[in-house]
Amino acid sequence: MSFDLFPAIDLRGGRCVRLLQGDYDREVRYDANPVEVAHTFAEAGTRWIHVVDLDAARTGEPQPQNQAVIRSIVAAVGDAGVRVQVGGGVRSRESAEALYDAGVARCVVGTAAIENPDLVAELAAASSGVAVGLDVRGSEVATRGWKRRSGVSLPKALARLAGSGAQAVIVTQISHDGMGGGSDLAGLREVLDAPQRPPAMSVIASGGVGCLADIADLRDLRSANGHSLAGAIVGKALHDGAISPVAAVVVARGSAVHDEPASGTQP
Numbered sequence: 001m002s003f004d005l006f007p008a009i010d011l012r013g014g015r016c017v018r019l020l021q022g023d024y025d026r027e028v029r030y031d032a033n034p035v036e037v038a039h040t041f042a043e044a045g046t047r048w049i050h051v052v053d054l055d056a057a058r059t060g061e062p063q064p065q066n067q068a069v070i071r072s073i074v075a076a077v078g079d080a081g082v083r084v085q086v087g088g089g090v091r092s093r094e095s096a097e098a099l100y101d102a103g104v105a106r107c108v109v110g111t112a113a114i115e116n117p118d119l120v121a122e123l124a125a126a127s128s129g130v131a132v133g134l135d136v137r138g139s140e141v142a143t144r145g146w147k148r149r150s151g152v153s154l155p156k157a158l159a160r161l162a163g164s165g166a167q168a169v170i171v172t173q174i175s176h177d178g179m180g181g182g183s184d185l186a187g188l189r190e191v192l193d194a195p196q197r198p199p200a201m202s203v204i205a206s207g208g209v210g211c212l213a214d215i216a217d218l219r220d221l222r223s224a225n226g227h228s229l230a231g232a233i234v235g236k237a238l239h240d241g242a243i244s245p246v247a248a249v250v251v252a253r254g255s256a257v258h259d260e261p262a263s264g265t266q267p
Helices: 034-043 054-059 064-078 093-101 111-115 118-125 154-160 185-193 212-220 245-252
Strands: 004-012 015-020 023-029 048-053 083-087 106-109 130-137 140-143 148-153 168-173 202-206 231-234
Touching (some): 004 054, 034 048, 034 064, 048 064, 083 130, 093 118, 106 111, 106 118, 111 130, 185 202, 185 212, 212 231
Parallel strands (some): 004 048, 004 231, 106 130, 168 202, 202 231
Antiparallel strands (some): 004 015, 015 023, 130 140, 140 148
């Protein structure tokens, strides 16, 4: 299985931001234009860009300013063959279809995957690209923009979605997100080997990447049963300039890690 880098662009009020550990009160704002950032990622050679509408994730309602940015991102990178996946507030077929109509290749269903798992199956049955986003604190899935405890464990969520037809599951350990201290490798190994996960549902890691070595660790991760990840979402380290998009793509595709001085600049 190939391993893909998914550079992340989180949107709030039409601007690039990052939240530390999913806390809306611990927001890091960036001055860079999100469409220009997406173009930089495309020029680096990435095959995917991961976009999150944080406003919609919190309220469940698409935010027009963010939706306009998403359309512009898709238009900016489409000619380069870069696919865009979008999450945040995808809680109805209508909200998903609006994204597909904008050219989004894959929608990420998070809260609705727990509260209305039939939506995932409905989107998959319509031959639409769909992934499930499971954001966890410890082993419990959080919903509503990471604000609400669902009472559903990660294994139970996987079991509920086993026959949904989702292409991938994106697993975020919230305690690691935005911290740059490395990913939850042990937890990811458990997800890869979870008997509830159908083999066709690939696993994408999210949260914790702070350097090139962290990307290599995820690329080379193997579970006890020999399963591997399909990719990793990387956000803050790219936006902060800790690693460059070009180097991140190169390492994701299998090259050895070489020390890269932080540039201190945004992509």
